[in-house]
Amino acid sequence: MSYAPYATMPDRSRGRQVPEEESSFRSPYQRDRDRIIHASAFRRLKHKTQVFVEHEGDSYRTRLTHSIEVGQVGRTIAGALGLNQELTEAVALAHDLGHTPFGHTGEDALHALMAPYGGFDHNAQAIRIVTSLERHYAEFDGLNLTWETLEAIAKHNGPVVGDLPWALAECNAAVDLELHTHASAEAQVAALADDIAYNNHDLHDGLRAGLFTDDDIADLPVIGAAYRAVDSRYPGLDRRRRRHEALRRVFGVMVSDVIDGARQRLSDSGAQSVEDVRNLGAPVVVFSDRLWPDLKEIRAFLFTRMYRAPSVMRKRAQVSKVVETLFPHFLANPQDMPDRWQGDIAAAGDETALARVVSDYIAGMTDRFALQEHRRLFPEEAARAEAELHR
Structure with a gap:
């Protein structure tokens, strides 16, 4: 494959923490991607919330379907820019591994509970999963991914400065990830692919849930033009096809904007290596100044009409109580956690270490398992909460 000079070259990897013999038929980043796909944490994303609680409908996105969509968008953009598609896809598939049950609601609850013990950050938790918590290989904990x-997982949203989340600090002490610089262009593509995917699918899911209508979004920038283009070309098209045709055009606008802008910025930068990209002092893969205000307006609409919709907020409050009940219980009664966690519990030297084990356990739960554990330990409270949750 032909790469741009600023791409991450597979034959120039800085290697793995535990040296391994290279594959004769897979690049290092293909191998990373495959290990992520086969990880237990990746499979659990199937039953983790994106916006709606997992049981609410089979057609809504989950963390798994979202991650697959991010991977597809990332590969498309990376290929158009001459970047390493396998590395981009690996980062895209891994970027949400650290999410708790119940999405950002669960994360907010767990972060508050973990405040005395170093807090909780889902991006740092993804690093913890791939460096420690996946325990399947004979010679190492984690997945032994390339540097x-x-x-890219640690820095895909940009340099990490100031006080580090404890899980990231732990990894960085063992493997210097040069957190003060920007990441590779491939990591930056994965970050923008995440934005593109959720901008698109949250519109789909909000419409499907009845939180707003096609008419409600028809006056929003980009979206309105897409609906008008569809109506002009396909007058009288049925509602579902009309919606799909319009939103796929919105999707295309975002992807094309990122590709065109990144090509120009990379050309203007004069970058001739991945190190040049890291040291530019600014990201090269971003939305254009022309499109970004329109996307902010769309996001503001979604924030009000979807993420803070009364029905969604009621469920947020209910599932927060599940996390807020489970954490102190397991901290006081770690023997109630499964056998596979008892070794980590025994090795915990103080309350902070124990709290971090409990945090790892809860963060790894799916929506349905968190509700199941709540039901097992607090049957009366769970019955009341689940009756409310299913209304």
């Missing part, structure tokens, strides 16, 4: 993939 470039670890760097």
